[in-house]
Amino acid sequence: MWSMDTRIAWRNIWRNPRRTALTLLAIAFAAGLLVFMVSLQFGSYEAMITSAVGLHTGDLQVRADGYGEDYAMHLVVADPEAVRTVLAREPEITGTTCRARGFALLASPQRTYAGMVMGVDPDGEQAVSTLSRIVRRGRFLRPDDVNTALIGEVLARNLRVNLGDEVTLLGQGRDGSIAATVLVVTGVFRSGQTELDRSTVYIPLSHFQDVFAMRGAVHEVVLRTGRLQTSSELGRRLDALVAGLDMRPLLRVRTWFELMPGLLESIQMDLASSAMFHLILIAVVTFSILNTFVMVVFERTREFGVLLAMGATRGRLIRILMRESLLVTLGGVVLGLAVGSAVTWYTQSTGIPMGDAGRLMAEYGLPERIYPRLGLLSALLGPAVVFGLTMLAALFPALRVRRLRPVAAMREG
Amino acid sequence: MLLTLAWRNIWRTPRRTLTIMTAVVIGLWAMVLAGALMRGMMASMLDNSLQALVGHIQIHQRGFQDDPVVENRMTDTSVVTDLLRHRLGDTCPGRQSPCWSLRVRVPAVAANARHSGGVSMVGVQVEREAGLSVYGTAGIEGSWLEPGDDRGIVIGRALARAMGTRVGGKVVLMSQGADHDMASRAFRIRGVFHAELESTEKQFVFVSLAASQAMLRIGSGVTEAAIGLPSDRDPGELASVVRAALPGDYEVLTWRDMLPVLQGYVGMFDLFLYIWYVVIFLAMAFGIVNTLLMAVMERIREFGLLKALGQSPGSIVGGIVLESAMILALGAVLGTTLGVLSIWSLADGIDMSVLARGSEFLGMSRIIRPAPMLHDIVGANAVVIVLGVLVCLYPAFKAGRITPVKALAHT
Numbered sequence: 001m002w003s004m005d006t007r008i009a010w011r012n013i014w015r016n017p018r019r020t021a022l023t024l025l026a027i028a029f030a031a032g033l034l035v036f037m038v039s040l041q042f043g044s045y046e047a048m049i050t051s052a053v054g055l056h057t058g059d060l061q062v063r064a065d066g067y068g069e070d071y072a073m074h075l076v077v078a079d080p081e082a083v084r085t086v087l088a089r090e091p092e093i094t095g096t097t098c099r100a101r102g103f104a105l106l107a108s109p110q111r112t113y114a115g116m117v118m119g120v121d122p123d124g125e126q127a128v129s130t131l132s133r134i135v136r137r138g139r140f141l142r143p144d145d146v147n148t149a150l151i152g153e154v155l156a157r158n159l160r161v162n163l164g165d166e167v168t169l170l171g172q173g174r175d176g177s178i179a180a181t182v183l184v185v186t187g188v189f190r191s192g193q194t195e196l197d198r199s200t201v202y203i204p205l206s207h208f209q210d211v212f213a214m215r216g217a218v219h220e221v222v223l224r225t226g227r228l229q230t231s232s233e234l235g236r237r238l239d240a241l242v243a244g245l246d247m248r249p250l251l252r253v254r255t256w257f258e259l260m261p262g263l264l265e266s267i268q269m270d271l272a273s274s275a276m277f278h279l280i281l282i283a284v285v286t287f288s289i290l291n292t293f294v295m296v297v298f299e300r301t302r303e304f305g306v307l308l309a310m311g312a313t314r315g316r317l318i319r320i321l322m323r324e325s326l327l328v329t330l331g332g333v334v335l336g337l338a339v340g341s342a343v344t345w346y347t348q349s350t351g352i353p354m355g356d357a358g359r360l361m362a363e364y365g366l367p368e369r370i371y372p373r374l375g376l377l378s379a380l381l382g383p384a385v386v387f388g389l390t391m392l393a394a395l396f397p398a399l400r401v402r403r404l405r406p407v408a409a410m411r412e413g
Numbered sequence: 414m415l416l417t418l419a420w421r422n423i424w425r426t427p428r429r430t431l432t433i434m435t436a437v438v439i440g441l442w443a444m445v446l447a448g449a450l451m452r453g454m455m456a457s458m459l460d461n462s463l464q465a466l467v468g469h470i471q472i473h474q475r476g477f478q479d480d481p482v483v484e485n486r487m488t489d490t491s492v493v494t495d496l497l498r499h500r501l502g503d504t505c506p507g508r509q510s511p512c513w514s515l516r517v518r519v520p521a522v523a524a525n526a527r528h529s530g531g532v533s534m535v536g537v538q539v540e541r542e543a544g545l546s547v548y549g550t551a552g553i554e555g556s557w558l559e560p561g562d563d564r565g566i567v568i569g570r571a572l573a574r575a576m577g578t579r580v581g582g583k584v585v586l587m588s589q590g591a592d593h594d595m596a597s598r599a600f601r602i603r604g605v606f607h608a609e610l611e612s613t614e615k616q617f618v619f620v621s622l623a624a625s626q627a628m629l630r631i632g633s634g635v636t637e638a639a640i641g642l643p644s645d646r647d648p649g650e651l652a653s654v655v656r657a658a659l660p661g662d663y664e665v666l667t668w669r670d671m672l673p674v675l676q677g678y679v680g681m682f683d684l685f686l687y688i689w690y691v692v693i694f695l696a697m698a699f700g701i702v703n704t705l706l707m708a709v710m711e712r713i714r715e716f717g718l719l720k721a722l723g724q725s726p727g728s729i730v731g732g733i734v735l736e737s738a739m740i741l742a743l744g745a746v747l748g749t750t751l752g753v754l755s756i757w758s759l760a761d762g763i764d765m766s767v768l769a770r771g772s773e774f775l776g777m778s779r780i781i782r783p784a785p786m787l788h789d790i791v792g793a794n795a796v797v798i799v800l801g802v803l804v805c806l807y808p809a810f811k812a813g814r815i816t817p818v819k820a821l822a823h824t
Contacts, residue, residue, distance in 0.1 A: 288700030
């Protein structure tokens with residue numbers, strides 16, 4: 001079943017079990033650690049994206065071309081119902097809602113602050129975003145509400161308003177007219193994102209449209225698909241569909257990563273910097289193993305000399321040596337993969353408590369624990385790199401055998 | 414005598430010694446370099462947050478922290494300025510010494526014909542502010558404010574872009590005055606600053622202290638006194654001195670009080686760094702133990718002979734530990750040197766501007782500069798030498814147990 005060379009390699013490995021075990025453990029340590037670390041990273045990225053998509057952008061959005069640059073009032077989706085009708089035929093879309101946003105001065109009897117006013121559809125918003133879940137006091141908006149407001153916690157504190165108090169809104173409508181109304185605070189939310197908590201007020205979309213002279217228009221149609229991965233391809237297809245409506249201003253479909261380029265880039269940046277640290281770790285392990293290989297060759301120089309003198313070819317010696325390295329490396333990688341995956345699998349269901357940082361995160365409505373995410377990529381990436389580099393290190397003894405002269409080798413040691 | 418013996422022993426087989434040493438050198442190099450890079454990222458995050466927050470220590474009227482409005486200003490600044498002048502001197506020779514400055518900082522609306530948006534209006538003592546915040550240190554088109562210039566304003570590049578304006582353009586600021594009425598005033602843009610973070614460029618507009626006081630009609634009142642410290646100095650000590658010296662109607666806060674999240678981050682960071690050290694150490698320990706074990710087996714006849722001549726197991730163990738410690742120390746010195754050299758060659762920083770928006774999101778600068786800390790380097794060396802000697806005990810005890818008979822039987 002095994003070839004002669006493999007069998008010799010196998011026996012050679014177990015000539016010194018302690019050494020083999022240590023080498024194997026070193027490889028397993030690196031591989032296992034990487035499985036866990038990479039899965040942990042992927043898990044935290046997914047949590048970040050899910051929470052941002054859930055609260056802010058949705059998976060996809062239909063907006064007027066250029067709207068994202070400075071949120072100009074006049075760049076609207078003129079006929080949101082037509083857009084939704086077209087999108088309703090797409091089975092992948094699980095939910096849609098409309099939003100509008102304007103900039104306004106918000107004044108209480110004592111204070112005045114500048115803020116962002118978001119018009120949201122109470123029912124639609126609850127189906128699509130996590131906004132209703134971060135209401136800390138009072139209640140979320142209801143469909144029959146008129147001039148009610150859900151206000152950020154910091155803004156409420158700055159304005160010195162509480163549930164039931166009135167806030168005067170003064171802004172500029174879509175057509176440049178003055179937009180003014182009096183809002184009644186029915187809820188206070190806290191997202192943990194300072195910007196949002198400090199400056200945002202949510203009001204019912206219908207009231208927003210009246211006050212800001214929107215004439216039925218909105219600024220964003222938010223779509224959920226429930227699957228982050230398909231967004232890009234789906235986005236292109238929907239873009240063509242929406243363009244077919246020929247609405248003025250021109251409509252475009254944007255995916256969550258186009259809407260929040262900072263989020264994606266921060267993930268890439270984290271990936272780049274952690275890749276650097278992982279590579280340093282792998283380099284140290286590789287050197288550690290190279291160390292062992294070097295010593296083994298020195299120790300066995302005499303043996304190689306004898307084998308060569310007896311007529312073994314250098315090629316065959318190299319084959320046997322490479323096979324020894326392959327067996328040990330493979331053993332180590334498989335062991336690391338198994339233990340790493342098992343630990344990851346276990347923590348995936350329980351989560352990893354983050355101590356003080358966890359309490360802070362809970363304060364902001366984020367999960368208190370980090371859940372690693374074991375996937376094919378996150379499991380295999382680290383071990384594959386370890387395997388490749390270790391086998392590269394294994395070339396060292398092989399190269400040495402090539403330069404070996406039998407007589408000199410036998411005299412050594 | 415023992416030292417000389419150990420020293421000669423390790424150079425009897427230079428190849429083996431060098432092999433072990435390489436592992437130590439690589440390990441320490443990795444620890445020192447990665448540690449400095451991590452500190453660098455942390456420092457840039459901290460720096461950017463502090464610049465946005467402006468200052469390591471802030472003094473307010475009690476209540477301002479909870480409700481940062483102009484009503485909660487300090488009407489009489491003499492108590493605070495006398496104390497600061499007495500404690501820190503009146504001039505600010507540069508970033509390496511503590512500086513202080515008075516400010517008015519209130520939320521405002523900045524508007525021109527094209528755009529209006531919320532900003533923080535900061536009235537600064539123009540001759541003092543430089544070095545305390547982004548003001549006076551960031552890159553600028555045009556110029557910073559001249560002393561006595563009460564009509565000039567400096568805004569950030571991102572805000573200027575949103576407003577479609579540049580140096581020479583007009584900006585109107587509106588804010589709530591001390592009497593609850595809206596106060597507004599027109600300013601001419603003297604300079605446009607470039608900050609590390611776009612959010613800083615969007616958030617802050619700077620006018621002279623006198624201009625802000627006149628606009629808000631608050632006389633000589635200010636909202637805060639800020640103290641900037643050299644970055645390696647802990648603010649707690651000075652803060653408690655200042656707190657004790659001021660009457661109870663002032664509150665003295667350090668950045669640790671103002672940014673609890675960042676504080677938590679910094680704490681977690683030290684832990685991460687040491688976990689990293691131990692992980693790297695474990696990775697290299699496998700190689701060291703393996704090599705030492707092989708060395709012991711190679712020298713089995715020598716140890717057998719020493720035993721036969723009457724040497725105690727303890728002195729054999731001691732000898733091997735001493736040899737290992739020497740190799741570890743030598744490797745540590747070389748590795749640290751190599752690490753410091755790498756840090757030095759990276760002193761200009763690693764440019765991350767390809768992912769500029771990502772660094773913005775994380776609140777980091779576009780360029781990551783390694784920030785080596787002496788205690789990190791000492792810590793890395795300590796981890797390697799202490800844990801290194803510990804793991805060397807295993808091969809050493811194996812050597813100590815060798816008997817002359819076993820050694821003879823070994824071929």
